Amino acid sequence: MPRVDADLKLDFKDVLLRPKRSSLKSRSEVDLTCTFTFRNSKQTYTGIPIIVANMDTVGTFEMAVVMAKHAMFTAIHKHYSLEEWKLFAANHPECLEAGNVVTGEMVEELILSGADIIKVGIGPGSVCTTRIKTGVGYPQLSAVIECADSAHGLKGHIISDGGCSCPGDVAKAFGAGADFVMLGGMFAGHDQCAGEIMEKNGKKVKLFYGMSSDTAMKKHAGGVAEYRASEGRTVEVPYRGDVELTILDILGGLRSTCTYVGAAKLKELSRRTTFIRVTQQHSQVFS
Ligand code: 5GP
Numbered sequence: 001m002p003r004v005d006a007d008l009k010l011d012f013k014d015v016l017l018r019p020k021r022s023s024l025k026s027r028s029e030v031d032l033t034c035t036f037t038f039r040n041s042k043q044t045y046t047g048i049p050i051i052v053a054n055m056d057t058v059g060t061f062e063m064a065v066v067m068a069k070h071a072m073f074t075a076i077h078k079h080y081s082l083e084e085w086k087l088f089a090a091n092h093p094e095c096l097e098a099g100n101v102v103t104g105e106m107v108e109e110l111i112l113s114g115a116d117i118i119k120v121g122i123g124p125g126s127v128c129t130t131r132i133k134t135g136v137g138y139p140q141l142s143a144v145i146e147c148a149d150s151a152h153g154l155k156g157h158i159i160s161d162g163g164c165s166c167p168g169d170v171a172k173a174f175g176a177g178a179d180f181v182m183l184g185g186m187f188a189g190h191d192q193c194a195g196e197i198m199e200k201n202g203k204k205v206k207l208f209y210g211m212s213s214d215t216a217m218k219k220h221a222g223g224v225a226e227y228r229a230s231e232g233r234t235v236e237v238p239y240r241g242d243v244e245l246t247i248l249d250i251l252g253g254l255r256s257t258c259t260y261v262g263a264a265k266l267k268e269l270s271r272r273t274t275f276i277r278v279t280q281q282h283s284q285v286f287s
Contacts, residue, residue, distance in 0.1 A: 009142035011124075012169040015275040022262030027255040032266045033071060036179060038116035039155045047071040048266070050170065050250065051159065053184035054078065056216065057208050061088045062192040066243055070251070075182065077211075079220050100161055102138035104150030111156035117180065118156060120147040124163030126185030127210035130231045141176055141275075148177025148270070167253025168281075174254070174266060175273035184208075186250070190243040197239050204239035 024030065035046045052063050054075035061084070064074035080088075098110045099119025107118045123130040123137030131137040140163040151158045160178035164170050164186055173181045187193070188208035195207050209215040210232015217224045224230050240246065254266065261272040 009139040010275075010277070011139040011141050012163060012165075012172045013281060014139075014277060015141060015172065016278050016281070017172065017175055017257060017261055018274040018276050019260045020262045020272055020274070022259055024259045024262065024264060027252070027259050030255040030258040030264060030266070032251060032254055032258075034179070034265075034267045036157055038157065039111065040114050040116050043116070047073065048251065049180040051075055051180055051182040052187050053161070053182050055184050055209075055211050056220075057193050057195060057206075058184055058187045058190075060192060060194050063187065063190075063243065064088075066192055066247070070247055072247070097159060099159070102143040102147065104146050107147045107150040107156070107158065108154060111151060111154045116157060117159055118147065118151055119159045119161045119182070120144055120178070121161035121163060121182075124161075125210065125232075126162070126165065126188075127208060127213065127233050127235060128162065128231065129210070129233055130212075133229050133231050141172060144173055144176040144178050148179075151179075152177070167250045168257070170250055171254055171257035171269070172275070174269045175257075175261075175275070177270045183250075185237075187243060187246065189237040189240040190246065191241060192243045198236070200236060205236040206239050207234065208237045209234035 032048045033046060034049050037044045048071050050072045052058050052067055052074040054077045056077040056079050059075050059077040064076060067074050097117035097119055098115035100121050101107060101118060102120060102122045110118050120143050121140055124140040144160045147158050157179040159180040159182050160173035161182040164173060164181065164183055170181050189206045193206060197204050197206055212230055213232030213234050214224055214230045215234040217230060258266060258269055263269045263272040
């Protein structure tokens, strides 16, 4: 007989971080740089652990150059040619991970099989339709809390992948225990993204689509194979100019979160986190 797990599972929108006693006097005192040594490869990473998703719209070489300036990295999409890669990969090191999963037992399985960093998230993405097409998924905040616990028990690391729609969600993902946070939609629509700027109803837009959407599969595989369904959508997002301002907005938000909960370093954020369940995130007066 199928089992029903009646425990409540939560998403970013269901919680806020509870402010705590803080001796930090300025947001500039917060250190967002983290250093990790990975369990299996023994490699060491130092940087701000935010990753641009490996989607062909946002995971571009142009994006990687700007992110690297801020000590953040980009999971480059897999559709560049070998020649394009050779040109780019002189100075830019790679990083590998395994996923995507949402349960502690799969995290443990992957880490014990040799993976260092596990990507967590099934169905939370901004252009993902997996939950609609398959009925499978797991609310992202709970997935991160549970998977981080399993990974950290084995000295492994996790990436919270998908579902962040604002800097506050990024902070909640770190608060929940994510070592890294991967973002797609929040970086869409910028100069550094692939694709042309289009004019729609007098507004400038850029195309953003899931890597399992009809658009991506037509572009890279000649169409959706008969045995599968598209699990992504295509959207037009407002053109947002240089990604630099968006990066500063996210990092500024994170520093602010840390000051509210008294974390001098991003690495301390999850230890300083108490989530409170809420029924509303913010005022709707001007929504
Ligand atoms: P976002 O930050 O936009 O909410 O989520 C980005 C993540 O969505 C990506 O890192 C990837 O895991 C996921 N994603 C990207 N394209 C697709 C897709 O077409 N289908 C599904 N199911 N997930 C996608």
